[in-house]
Amino acid sequence: MIYLGIDTSNSPLAIALAKEDTIIIEETTNLKINHSLTAMPAVEEMMKKAKIAPANLTHIAVAQGPGSYTGVRIGLTIAKTLAWSLKIPLHMVSSLKVLAANGQNFDGIICPLMDARRGTAFMAAYQGETLDSVIADQHSEVKDFILRLKELGRPVLFVGIDVEIHKEVIHEILGEQASFAAPQNRLPRASNLIMLAKQSEEQNVHHAVPEYRRITEAEANYNKAQGGEKS
Amino acid sequence: MSEDIYVLGIETSCDETAASVVKNGIEIISNVVASQIESHKRFGGVVPEIASRHHVEQITLVIEEALKEADMVPAQLSAVAVTEGPGLVGALLIGVNAAKAFAFAHQLPIVGVHHIAGHIYANRLAQEMQFPLLALVISGGHTELVYMNEHGHFDVIGETRDDAAGEAYDKVARTLNLPYPGGPHIDRLAHESNKPVDFPRVWLEEGSYDFSFSGLKSSVLNYMHNAAQRGDQVEPADVAAGFQNSVVEVVTAKTLRAAEQYKVKQVIAAGGVAANKGLRASLEKAFAEKGTPFFIPPLSLCTDNAAMIAAAGTIMYEKGIRGNMAMNGRPGMEMDSWI
Secondary structure (H helix, E strand, C coil), X not given: CEEEEEECCCCCEEEEEEECCEEEEEEEECCCCCHHHHHHHHHHHXXXXXXXXXXXXXXXXXXXXXXXXXXXXXXXXXXXXXXXHHCCCEEEECHHHHHHHHHCCCCCEEEEEEECCCCEEEEEEEECCCCEEEEEXXXXXXXXXXXXXXXXXCCEEEECHHXXXXXXXXXXXXXXHEEECCHHHCXXXXXXXXXXXXXXCCECCCCCCCCCCCCCHHHHHHHHHHHHHHC | CCCCCEEEEEECCCCEEEEEEEECCCEEEEEEEEECHHHHHCCCCCCHHHHHHHHHHHHHHHHHHHHHHHCCCHHHCCEEEEEEECCCHHHHHHHHHHHHHXXXXXXXXXXXXXXXXXXXXXXXXXXXXXXXXXXXXXXXXXXXXXXXXXXXXXXXXXXXXXXXXXXXXXXXXXXXXXXXXXXHHHHHHHCCCCCCCCCCCCCCCCCCCCECCHHHHHHHHHHHHHHHHHCCCCCHHHHHHHHHHHHHHHHHHHHHHHHHHCCCCEEEEECHHHHCHHHHHHHHHHHHHHCCCXXXXXXXXXXXXXXXXXXXXXHHHHCCCCCCCCCCCCCCCCCCCCC
16 A cells, blocks of 8 residues: 655645654645646655655645645646546545644644635644544634633644744634644645545545635636625 | 657636646547636636636546546556646645556556647647747736747747726627637627727737737727716627627738738637637638648647647657656746757
8 A cells, every 4th residue: 555645735845654643745835836846756765764655655645725726726636637547546634634743642623724815814723543533624714713712721733834924813812722832733744645645535525615615706706796796 | 660649638717617638648548627617707707716726626537537538557557747837836835746547557658738839739730830930828827929830949039018808899799798718709799890990910029920909908998987977878890890890800911911921831729719600710811822731729729638738748749858746836937948
């Protein structure tokens, strides 16, 4: 069993190879370089280093979003095309859950966060070693989501590189209730992605699409206009 | 005898997800196009983010269908050709990354094709090209005159300085309340008019092969606006005919003049607007009078498709051009020669 894991859902690029339960290589790059340019060369290089040919792969794991629309699409397009081409199973895991795995041992609520501009973010709340969902993945006003976390009345660990952007509002609302993952635990790790993928169901490759968790601006405006006409 | 070359083409530069297998650059083995027009219609034009989302949904299905229709397995392919640019960046990325993943999985060479070169090479799928030739590329995103003295050589001798012809068609159609895409509707209406409105012809400076359609588009908008202010009834067919006459006259005259100056053996047209009946008739008549062979491929090859990308990619492959895993979508890609 050889798994290839790919996470391109935010600016870091995370890839890994696992043989049975052993992680052979994992690589995370936090350089904000276009994934379209770097993802495939990184995969090619990593597999060459591990002396694994494409035909040796048995499973593909990919972070399915939410996150950067373009980023998620690049990873998913690569993953589904590889899985379909090689006729091997495709597994998809929430990009937020992959981040949350960095805080797996935290005694409290784990809140992964990816900034989505204008005071909003993709956020979720997980807990425990099995990463049970407390609040589902969603696109939310950061402030509103933090107020919901406050109501839970438990310590919250924030994970993700974009946590820095919202540190102030988190502190303001949660005070001592909030803590932040150390720098080395803020980046997504494709090893976590693979371990989570192993517990997930195989996907229909052709129908695999990103979980955007947000409709497009054009559709939102269109729906608004339609609603306006009716009233 | 040399071996046959089979190239898988992939095209996702705008709102069509397409894949095709072409043999030796001239014979279509399969040609699959999944159009998104229906989903963009309600927005009155292509919404880039929605186009990208659809491409992800369709990409592996379309490639699989192209191989199935061709009754081929990946091991029989010689190479993968994909549209590298120009186009919508988010849309291009899907085709490029799918092509790279497919090529990597099957250890096949990959070539990145310029979308306009693809449109030009659509002609070769219907009839062999004769050099030197002049290509008129006219679509929703492009209006260009390209001179070629051999395979893989491109000299852009004229291009639009503002809107593409098809873009002007869509904008004029919108002011006439015609549905998207507007080109075919204007073309149809234009044939119903008895007294076309006289709109200006934009020739630019003497000897130029460049085009400009934004001034003409403004004239149409002003005409509509003034008529509305005066409370005059506007006959849409007369506006459509007046607009189309202006476009057709300028495009025909410049293409004709370029063909004479460059002494070409053949003139070919490509792109969605090349399917316009008014333009087609005018070009056919003009070149028939001159005695220069003129050719337009069938409609299915004028609009975006992947067979044209495979056809152009075959020539690149034969010339030894190769891409690699670092290939990226290039929205503003220039049309460089391959030699």
